Amino acid sequence: VQLVESGGGLVQPGGSRRRSCAASGFTFSRYRISWYRPASGKERELVALITNDGGTTEYGDSVKGRFTISRDNTKNTVYLQMNNLKPEDTAVYYCNAHMEFLKFKNDYWGQGTQVTVSS
Secondary structure (H helix, E strand, O other), X not given: OEEEEEOOEEEOOOOOEEEEEEEEOOOHHHOEEEEEEEEOOEEEEEEEEEOOXXXXXXXXOOOOOOEEEEEEOOOOEEEEEEOOOOHHHOEEEEEXXXXXXXXXXXXXXXXXXXXXXXX
């Protein structure tokens, strides 16, 4: 089982970056996918999530209107398009796959990749 993230790196303020989270080893289309980053005062902050069929998306208040999450279940990949990046977006971003069915829950995590927004 793997969640492999890509698309991190250094970006200038106001710039854009597309992140990818590629899954293997499990039935990707059954899992809700989320991106998280650490946040002061709590363990982590939800950046964005997308349901297993792509029909519903949610965003953290700090990224609404700037970030867009999407998925391609034929490629087992989720994308996070990040626009108008700000220095406060600097963080390690983690991809999470989550499934719940009756009493069964399962989570997979990516390794985390750094995004640095700086001039």
